[in-house]
Amino acid sequence: MELEVRGLTKTFGPVTAVREVSFRAPAGQVTGLLGPNGSGKTTTLRATLGLVRPTAGTALIGGLAYRSLPRPRRIVGAMLEATGFHPGRRARDHLRVLAAAADVPDRRVDAVLDQVGLADAAGRRVRGFSLGMKQRLSLAAALLGDPQVLLLDEPANGLDPAGIAWLRGLLRGLADEGRTILVASHVLGEVAQTADRVVIVSAGRLRFAGPLDELGGTGTALESAFLRLTGAPA
């Protein structure tokens, strides 16, 4: 199932966060969405998910806007930075709340807790979680509906090196099953090791969209290409 962003523009008052951005994220591949802080990555993801209303343009998932998807969590999983938890709720209960709203069977709750390595912490309140554990719980929420499309915003934040390696393997495996993975990040080394394609945005504008190979493929080559395309002094 392909994700397609077409001519997306979003203004917040006088600020244009995203200007006429278009790209595709094909099925079976990991697409990295790269850009400096404040470049419009998160706004692009949020507009794709129907959380912010685009000023112009559309984002389609398998040809449909997120709001038009029947039972969207079963088609699209999202892990967003600003998504929070009630600190007094237990991890399993958090997912059970989402499962009921998303029309996903309850047995998926323990399955995803196991998948992200939180089975032992399922009965603990989120207040006592480390940042890495919260990230894993967010990822569990994204995986809850066994979706064909995954959108992740800085998923490696707060993960230790072993966690990052684990995440890389997980995303690779999910893509190899034919799923569509879009990962927003500013950690270039991480993306260079995971992504098949990259989309680079800067100051709200699209700077590049295509296979990673076209930018040289290696971490250093990606870095110099990134700095050149985003206009930062090299």
Added chain:
Amino acid sequence: MIRSEFRKITSVRSPWLLLAAGPLIVVAGVTGLIQSGGNVHNPAVQRQALAHAGLAAIITLLFGIVAVAGEYRHGSIADTFLSCPDRRRVITAKLTVYGLIGAAAGLVSSAVAVGVTAAWWAAKGGSFRLSGTDTWLTLGGGLAACFAFAVIGVGLGALVRNLVGAVAAALAWIALVEGIVGQIIGSGLARWLPFYASEALDRTDLGGPSRLLPQWGGGLVLLGYAMVFAGAAVVTTLRRDVT
């Protein structure tokens, strides 16, 4: 969505601690009435005592606010909208679930008011009578006020979204603003304000204007406020960006 909202509310402790304050206020209020010299042989004083059931409406108002503004505060609202992009359904589920729990809290407060009043009447040698339309209208009014204020709370929480701001605004309105506004516009108009209307509905009569609306009138006015807040919550929630 309704099942999800019930799971939300049953999986955390804080809303129940908040709701538990309702019956405590009722116990304290009735006790205060007796300790300050309320005559247990006067049927009007019995009505006054039972009317304390309506005080729990302040708690259900806060409860409704927390239900929505708390989600914005913790950032869980994005996850809620991802599960159900039809935001109208989200707000409707919240209005339904929190309105029902508000009514249930009103029922508990009414039962507590009856229990405490009966206990004081027995202790002071008065004859407590649960019969009579007057008693049931008083208790029913309290229950209705708890329901209406839970709905208003959900609406206010969705409008303001900032938890601290919404709670502060609600408490300031109750404690201060409505009284001042009432004095400025005069009691003829003041009785249409929400807390004056609720005093008419639950018969607490905290010493506002002596000419409150009749009970049914207060009920209708409060229902009108509840519908306005609920409608405004739906309209603004549909349009707003979640960032």
